[in-house]
Amino acid sequence: MTTTGTRLPLIAGNWKLNLDHLQAIAFVQKLAWSLKDAAVDFDAVEVAVFPPFTDIRSVQTLVSADKLPIAYGAQDVSQHDTGAYTGEISGAFLKALECRYVIIGHSERRTLHAEGDDVVAAKTAAALKHGLVPVICVGETADDLETHGPSAVPVAQLTAALADVAADADIVVAYEPVWAIGSGKAATPEQAEQVAARLREVVAEALGADAAAATRILYGGSVKANNIAGFMRQPNVDGALVGGASLDIQEFSAISRFHQHVGV
Numbered sequence: 001m002t003t004t005g006t007r008l009p010l011i012a013g014n015w016k017l018n019l020d021h022l023q024a025i026a027f028v029q030k031l032a033w034s035l036k037d038a039a040v041d042f043d044a045v046e047v048a049v050f051p052p053f054t055d056i057r058s059v060q061t062l063v064s065a066d067k068l069p070i071a072y073g074a075q076d077v078s079q080h081d082t083g084a085y086t087g088e089i090s091g092a093f094l095k096a097l098e099c100r101y102v103i104i105g106h107s108e109r110r111t112l113h114a115e116g117d118d119v120v121a122a123k124t125a126a127a128l129k130h131g132l133v134p135v136i137c138v139g140e141t142a143d144d145l146e147t148h149g150p151s152a153v154p155v156a157q158l159t160a161a162l163a164d165v166a167a168d169a170d171i172v173v174a175y176e177p178v179w180a181i182g183s184g185k186a187a188t189p190e191q192a193e194q195v196a197a198r199l200r201e202v203v204a205e206a207l208g209a210d211a212a213a214a215t216r217i218l219y220g221g222s223v224k225a226n227n228i229a230g231f232m233r234q235p236n237v238d239g240a241l242v243g244g245a246s247l248d249i250q251e252f253s254a255i256s257r258f259h260q261h262v263g264v
């Protein structure tokens, strides 16, 4: 199947601040039909959606009632379990809604909400404590790229996030160059592979060789149906974190069906 060996490719759709709970129900239902119609082999790809918090209960009810082969998660989590933290959502609450994943440290959280490496590490710990798989996002800005090269910032961010993570923790890493997010200018597959390979070394240094071999590393940044194939051919790229294109059912379905047009 893929060059990723035993790692199950993950195609993850980050809806950001889009689609209310009624739209979410219709969307997930149509996405499931589209994947089923195309005879997607869910032993060869995992498809996950990351709706806004207010949609998650509706998505849970639909996925559970209709036994849809679609995973879901949240776009953020509090580092706190409970208490006087207005507006925050606990990992315990997400687990109660049977979320499998939670995105942590997306560049929009880092930039718009001033989340530094310390907060990302605390949220990673909170996710793991509650049995959620953190999708830890790292990536350099265009200035970082110019000043430090492609790997330095993502490596530093991931090293900080993994400082207190146990060797057997189930994590996903998303390499998302900030300059590629929403810009229409994706990294080249070779650029993505170069950084993904370096990030796998970071996982090996922090968590050991077994963890490095098992951890899925996604590429994110202007992924579309017409460029997913190049990324999925890379040995260290195990899937994609998709923003804009995840809101278009046909496009996201086509990205999820990368096996049918990638030849891996």
Ligand code: PEP
Binding pocket: 014, 176, 180, 181, 182, 183, 184, 220, 221, 222, 223, 241, 242, 243, 244, 245
């Ligand atoms: C993202 O925001 O995580 C992302 C990858 O967005 P886009 O696919 O739109 O570049």
